Amino acid sequence: MKRMLARTALALAVGGLSLAATSAARAQFTDGVVRIGVLNDQNGIYADMAGPGSVAAAKIAVEEIGGKIGNTPIEIIVGDHQNKPDIGLNIARKWLDVDGVDMIADIPNSSISLALVQLVKEKNKVAVIATSNSNRLTGDSCTPNHVHWTLDNYSLAKSTATEVLKSGGSSWYFVTVDYAFGHDMEREAGQIVKNAGGTVVGSVRHPLGSSDLSSFLLQAQASGAKVIGFANSGADFTNSMKQSAEFGLTQGKQKLAALAVYLTDIKSLGLTSGQGLYLSEPFYWDLNDQTRAFAKKFSEKMNGAMPTSFQAGVYSGVLHYLKAVQALNSDADGRAIVAKMKDLPTDDLAFGKGYVRADGRKIHPMYLFKVKSPAESKGPWDLYTKIGETPADQAFKPLEAGGCALVKQN
Structure with missing residues (x-):
């Protein structure tokens, strides 16, 4: 009888521990x-x-x-x-x-x-x-x-500027939206161009939400720069490209490079206006x-x-x-x-x-793409051709240069 009671007590104790362990496991997930x-x-x-x-x-x-x-x-x-x-x-x-x-x-x-x-x-x-x-x-x-x-802004500027430089885009002129975002993108890209041995021949700044960018685009065209870099986005970028097409820039000798433009922007813009544009992204659906x-x-x-x-x-x-x-x-x-x-x-x-x-x-990695012409595209989302790649260990700002307090400095 004593042995049976002892076994029963042990079984209850083990069962209690098992229930406690199960409750603890559940408690690890809030709600x-x-x-x-x-x-x-x-x-x-x-x-x-x-x-x-x-x-x-x-x-x-x-x-x-x-x-x-x-x-x-x-x-x-x-x-x-x-x-x-x-x-x-x-x-x-x-x-x-x-x-x-x-x-x-x-x-x-x-x-x-x-x-x-x-x-x-x-x-x-x-x-x-x-x-x-x-x-x-x-x-x-x-x-x-x-x-x-x-x-981030650095990776976009680094990928686009570095890879376009490799293809002969050694001189740049920036068309920049006149607020903090545009200034930062122009500064990042300009410094990368200079660090790689290229030159920045000038820039022009347009107001946010400009509907008429003709005078700014004509200045960029007249600059003689091999690359026109667009440090703008959204409707400002769309207007830039539509009016660039009207002036023949999209099919001219100057390369056009966007610093903050994405797949849905190009889809909305259309290949007729966007063709020939260089841009960077870390992902493309058809990669x-x-x-x-x-x-x-x-x-x-x-x-x-x-x-x-x-x-x-x-x-x-x-x-x-x-x-x-x-x-x-x-x-x-x-x-x-x-x-x-x-x-x-x-x-x-x-x-x-x-x-x-x-x-x-x-x-x-970050990838440089070129927007296809209408004749090159085989479907509604067939928009990019891959031109180059910035390896993962080079695509983002160096760890020690970012200023993050979590990074231990040697």
Whole structure:
């Protein structure tokens, strides 16, 4: 009888330990779900390059990981910041304080992303910034709670300027939008041109939102520079290219190089006006078998549309976040998750193999493309021809030059 009681007591004790272990394992996942918020512009100027497509891309990452981690489901929620910092931060704060969001992804608009990374640091959550270009995200605004994924102003300028120089574009003239973004892009690209032995023969600055750029384009044409570099974006860039076509610049001897232009911009502009333009991106849907496989998954969700680099960045960043959570078996500690994201190598259909640096910068190659002519294109999304490649270890600002406090200086 005593032996039977002892066995029963032991069995109860072991069972109690097992239940305690199970409860502890469950407690590693806050609210019993891994909840990801995709925060972006759903209907405005960034909706085509990110918007609903970024949500679809995040869902592809969730599907690839199996829809759950262990027995813990993964949930995607969506917020529209309308490109207004107050709205964006209010959504983010509610998500983190009330709705149990563990990670926020995408975040186009640098004024919003720079403020948001400080918020996730305060709350010890995670941000994967896929659609903001500011170098500050891995510079003076770096935190242990966020990573910067797709590209930045330095990588765009470095890839475009370096590769165009290799093809004979030794002298540059810049057409620059007259505010901080344009000034920064011109400065970055101009310095890279000079460092590589090229020359900057001049520049002209136009007001933001100019409808008539003819006088600025004629100055660029008359400069004699081998390359006209456009340090503008959006409608300013579209107007630049349409009017360049009218003046014959798109088919002239001067090369045209865009410093911040993306797939949906070219799709909207059309090949007649965009043909011959040089631009840089870290992803193109038709680059290789892997990118085509991701594009197929994306197009099935987006009525035949192809993914932009930013949407590919959301997919890649969300997938890597989930791999880190899976490795830790927890979504509770944002700093620990970001540290694991830096520890694990990256590997996915969109970007292949890569890694995340100590400053939070995701590292991968950048590619120089040339926009096809209408005669060269074989379909509505067949827009680019690959011209060159900047290797991953050269594409982004050197680690020691960024000014991130997380980087230990020797």
